[in-house]
Amino acid sequence: MTTRHPLRVGLFAFDDVEELDLVGPYEVLAAWSAVSALRPEVLVFSTDGNGVRCAKGLRVVPDCSREDADDLHVLLHPGGKGTRRLAEDTTHLSWLRALRPITPLMTSVCTGALPYAAAGLLAGRPVTTHWQAVGELTALDPSVQIDTEARFVDDGDVITSAGVSAGIDMALHLVARLESTAVAREVRRAIQYDPAPPV
Amino acid sequence: MTTRHPLRVGLFAFDDVEELDLVGPYEVLAAWSAVSALRPEVLVFSTDGNGVRCAKGLRVVPDCSREDADDLHVLLHPGGKGTRRLAEDTTHLSWLRALRPITPLMTSVCTGALPYAAAGLLAGRPVTTHWQAVGELTALDPSVQIDTEARFVDDGDVITSAGVSAGIDMALHLVARLESTAVAREVRRAIQYDPAPPV
Numbered sequence: 001m002t003t004r005h006p007l008r009v010g011l012f013a014f015d016d017v018e019e020l021d022l023v024g025p026y027e028v029l030a031a032w033s034a035v036s037a038l039r040p041e042v043l044v045f046s047t048d049g050n051g052v053r054c055a056k057g058l059r060v061v062p063d064c065s066r067e068d069a070d071d072l073h074v075l076l077h078p079g080g081k082g083t084r085r086l087a088e089d090t091t092h093l094s095w096l097r098a099l100r101p102i103t104p105l106m107t108s109v110c111t112g113a114l115p116y117a118a119a120g121l122l123a124g125r126p127v128t129t130h131w132q133a134v135g136e137l138t139a140l141d142p143s144v145q146i147d148t149e150a151r152f153v154d155d156g157d158v159i160t161s162a163g164v165s166a167g168i169d170m171a172l173h174l175v176a177r178l179e180s181t182a183v184a185r186e187v188r189r190a191i192q193y194d195p196a197p198p199v
Numbered sequence: 200m201t202t203r204h205p206l207r208v209g210l211f212a213f214d215d216v217e218e219l220d221l222v223g224p225y226e227v228l229a230a231w232s233a234v235s236a237l238r239p240e241v242l243v244f245s246t247d248g249n250g251v252r253c254a255k256g257l258r259v260v261p262d263c264s265r266e267d268a269d270d271l272h273v274l275l276h277p278g279g280k281g282t283r284r285l286a287e288d289t290t291h292l293s294w295l296r297a298l299r300p301i302t303p304l305m306t307s308v309c310t311g312a313l314p315y316a317a318a319g320l321l322a323g324r325p326v327t328t329h330w331q332a333v334g335e336l337t338a339l340d341p342s343v344q345i346d347t348e349a350r351f352v353d354d355g356d357v358i359t360s361a362g363v364s365a366g367i368d369m370a371l372h373l374v375a376r377l378e379s380t381a382v383a384r385e386v387r388r389a390i391q392y393d394p395a396p397p398v
Contacts, residue, residue, distance in 0.1 A: 007380055019222050019225060019226045019227035019229070020346065020390060023218050023219060023222035023226075023257070024219065024223070025221075026218060026255070027217075027218045027219035027222075027255065027364075030218070030255035030256065030257075031255070033255075034255070039383060040370075042255075044257060051260065055227065056227075056230070056232075056233070056241075056264070057229065058222070058225060058243060058259065059259065059260035060257065060258065060259055060260070061250065061258035061259070061260060063256075063311070067256070075342070076245060077343040084371060109249035110391075117295050130341045131391060141324070151393070151395040152397075162391050162393075163389075163390065163391030164226070164389075164390040164391050164392070165226075165367070165390050165392045165394065166391055166393075167394075168364070168394070169394065169395055169396060169397055170396055172267075172396060172397055173397045173398075175398075176397065176398050181398050184397075185398050186222055186396055188396055189360075190332060190363075191219060191362065191363040191364050192309075192329060192361050192362030192363050192364055192365055193394075194350070194361075194362070194364075194365075194396075195364065195367070195368065195392075195394035195396070196350045196368055197368060197371060197392055197393075197394070198351075198368055198371055198372045198375065198386055199371055199372075199374075199380050199383040199384050199385075199387055
């Protein structure tokens with residue numbers, strides 16, 4: 001296996017992925033790629049390389065298949081209702097287990113933590129997930145330590161984040177960790193991320 | 200022309216649309232549709248109904264063409280580098296002008312304000328845009344009154360928002376305005392929008 005890129009980041013798209021789980025981090029990471037000295041490669045892939053229909057109905061065409069998304073430095077597994085099926089899909093879980101030893105950083109957004117837990121990757125670890133999925137995550141692996149207050153939990157080679165929009169914050173953290181706080185701030189400024197929820 | 204739906208919301212997708220400009224509001228509005236008593240119809244359309252390649256490379260397949268996205272109650276025009284071309288596209292500008300009298304609410308995210316300004320729709324109005332596009336917007340229409348501090352500006356039948364991620368806040372405002380603060384809070388909770396930028 002040749003190393004295709006020093007810093008390859010793959011976002012996994014699947015049927016019933018939650019739209020913002022995928023595109024929030026994608027925006028941050030792609031904006032990072034545009035300004036970074038490290039020039040990370042950011043790609044979206046699906047299992048078979050075909051397009052997916054997201055949870056709310058948006059259709060997205062990935063860059064490549066799972067097979068071609070190899071040599072990842074970072075895997076980002078979004079959430080969405082499709083994760084329940086993935087958490088029972090033995091092929092998907094075997095793929096996640098095979099990735100673990102060769103992928104320095106495995107990250108999830110929202111219920112992306114469910115397949116990770118089902119694959120046994122979160123055993124005994126501090127994690128987080130969507131507030132509504134705490135029970136499901138515990139049922140999959142009672143040994144996980146769920147932080148229900150955290151926006152994201154960085155446990156070294158695993159980073160999990162809270163629901164949907166939390167992926168944006170987690171992705172900014174990734175930029176800061178993998179490059180620098182200064183570059184992460186530049187990305188934040190580029191996407192004018194000065195959130196002010198009006199309700 | 201028959202009214203297809205009492206509350207039809209159309210998000211315009213185009214080549215070089217900024218990913219989060221489109222998908223941030225889409226997530227909010229689709230999450231609204233899932234819980235709303237008004238059952239808004241939320242659709243993504245492109246000029247010809249074909250797929251688009253977004254500014255950072257993501258490919259999105261719309262629900263329909265511009266022609267089929269008629270009878271809109273709300274138009275949402277995202278930004279992205281493709282707006283510079285659209286602001287010089289006389290067909291696009293004619294379409295925007297034709298929509299104005301039949302579309303109760305025209306909204307923009309980020310540089311989506313540029314085609315609106317080029318079409319003459321923002322003359323003399325208080326508006327906002329991405330912080331980097333203030334000069335471009337003024338050049339297109341010196342009569343616009345740009346609020347560089349606002350997250351979004353609601354001027355009745357036009358709502359403009361600041362850069363990229365500001366579309367999420369604007370969309371939550373739309374939900375509050377068109378249905379209720381309580382429902383907008385429910386949407387906010389569903390997407391766990393308790394932003395905490397780590398940098």
